[in-house]
Amino acid sequence: MAQLPLQFRLNGSDVAVFADEADNLLSVLRGKVGDLTPKFGCGQGGCGACMVSVDGKTVLSCVTLAQNVQGRDVESLAGLSGEQLDPLQTAFMDGFAAQCGYCTPGMIVAARALLRRNPNPDRDDIVEAISDNLCRCTGYEPIIDAIQLVAAQERGTRA
Amino acid sequence: MTVQVSSLSTVDSAARLLSSDKTARMLGGGTLLMQRVNAGDPGIRKLVRVDDPALTDISAGGANISIGAGVTMSQLLMKPELEFLHSAARCVGGPAIRNMATLGGNLFARAPYGDLAVLLVALGAEVSLAGQSGSRPVAIERLFERSGSAPPLVRAVNIRRPQGQVMFHKMSRMNPRGPAIVTLAIHLDQSAGRIREARVALGGVADRPCLSMGAARAMGNSRLDDATIERAVTDAMRGIEPRTDAIASGWYREQMVQVHLRRALTQMAGG
Numbered sequence: 458m459a460q461l462p463l464q465f466r467l468n469g470s471d472v473a474v475f476a477d478e479a480d481n482l483l484s485v486l487r488g489k490v491g492d493l494t495p496k497f498g499c500g501q502g503g504c505g506a507c508m509v510s511v512d513g514k515t516v517l518s519c520v521t522l523a524q525n526v527q528g529r530d531v532e533s534l535a536g537l538s539g540e541q542l543d544p545l546q547t548a549f550m551d552g553f554a555a556q557c558g559y560c561t562p563g564m565i566v567a568a569r570a571l572l573r574r575n576p577n578p579d580r581d582d583i584v585e586a587i588s589d590n591l592c593r594c595t596g597y598e599p600i601i602d603a604i605q606l607v608a609a610q611e612r613g614t615r616a
Numbered sequence: 617m618t619v620q621v622s623s624l625s626t627v628d629s630a631a632r633l634l635s636s637d638k639t640a641r642m643l644g645g646g647t648l649l650m651q652r653v654n655a656g657d658p659g660i661r662k663l664v665r666v667d668d669p670a671l672t673d674i675s676a677g678g679a680n681i682s683i684g685a686g687v688t689m690s691q692l693l694m695k696p697e698l699e700f701l702h703s704a705a706r707c708v709g710g711p712a713i714r715n716m717a718t719l720g721g722n723l724f725a726r727a728p729y730g731d732l733a734v735l736l737v738a739l740g741a742e743v744s745l746a747g748q749s750g751s752r753p754v755a756i757e758r759l760f761e762r763s764g765s766a767p768p769l770v771r772a773v774n775i776r777r778p779q780g781q782v783m784f785h786k787m788s789r790m791n792p793r794g795p796a797i798v799t800l801a802i803h804l805d806q807s808a809g810r811i812r813e814a815r816v817a818l819g820g821v822a823d824r825p826c827l828s829m830g831a832a833r834a835m836g837n838s839r840l841d842d843a844t845i846e847r848a849v850t851d852a853m854r855g856i857e858p859r860t861d862a863i864a865s866g867w868y869r870e871q872m873v874q875v876h877l878r879r880a881l882t883q884m885a886g887g
Contacts, residue, residue, distance in 0.1 A: 524623070587710075588709075
């Protein structure tokens with residue numbers, strides 16, 4: 458079966474790969490592009506480990522048809538940090554918000570999406586924002602605290 | 617097994633393809649269908665994508681509302697004029713799921729999912745089907761009566777802006793977005809203190825959303841008082857065999873319908 462040429466922007470860079478017609482976005486990112494930051498968790502859109510943003514909106518890449526991102530902007534955890542870590546990454550490390558770390562990429566993508574649309578979230582907003590994401594280690598509290606800390610820091614930075 | 621993808625520009629051409637190929641499935645947001653593709657479901661050999669602007673149209677300014685089947689839950693939530701749908705749309709997953717999940721997909725999500733569809737049944741919504749130009753829209757509950765035949769392709773959902781009281785309530789072990797034990801939606805149209813029309817829709821209790829005809833009959837042309845509420849609660853599950861699954865037993869679901877219907881109607885009565 459002929460493969461499909463697929464072009465999109467990943468973390469600001471143009472990407473061109475060949476993919477099977479029904480490949481999901483996660484398998485293309487990990488298997489064809491080599492971005493290993495989105496994780497394969499459940500393959501059912503139920504755990505959030507594979508979360509990325511497409512045109513600024515979070516999606517679950519394991520249940521996103523790869524063809525649907527043709528010509529669009531995809532952002533993964535790898536796109537959030539450049540020379541320096543994203544403040545959320547630092548806060549997750551400092552606050553022990555990651556234990557096994559498997560959920561962390563999805564958590565940080567979800568948290569960054571929240572802080573972009575709402576720089577002043579309350580605790581309920583944060584719980585809601587990470588409600589697509591499962592964590593089996595931390596009990597969520599350190600994650601919520603880390604996101605609240607970064608929100609406060611970034612408000613201070615902007616003030 | 618290889619799954620093909622057909623990308624089409626009109627919803628009518630998609631309807632033709634779907635009716636001629638029983639292994640083809642319409643792809644909406646993918647939240648349910650891609651799970652099956654990922655799992656290698658042998659019943660799916662082709663996915664159909666449609667890039668038709670008609671599927672994402674929302675006309676919500678007046679009394680007659682039309683919402684394209686490809687509209688996502690997030691898009692619904694951004695429309696203040698569709699506020700009466702927001703409580704149900706908000707129950708669908710978290711933000712990422714809502715960015716993907718479509719109205720059309722929700723109509724075909726089997727229990728314990730498909731919460732928005734329950735509210736649409738209570739509101740007496742109709743659906744416009746693709747590939748049947750000139751035909752009248754059909755009542756949404758008719759969609760759920762088709763067992764065995766290929767599901768039709770929904771172009772849009774049409775709703776009259778509700779007059780009267782609307783109540784939506786979902787009971788889940790992980791509120792509000794877990795799989796439903798019971799989802800309850802009520803639309804009461806009252807005039808001069810009497811109920812002109814009552815529609816009580818239930819989700820989770822059967823494989824698809826269903827109307828409680830017993831509750832509707834019990835409330836028809838009555839005042840919404842304690843006696844009416846008790847009749848509605850007693851008759852709510854008449855003719856409905858509640859399903860048992862890993863989330864709840866049929867017995868528990870029946871009890872929960874009665875508990876939550878009583879609470880909801882009491883609240884609607886101002887009690």
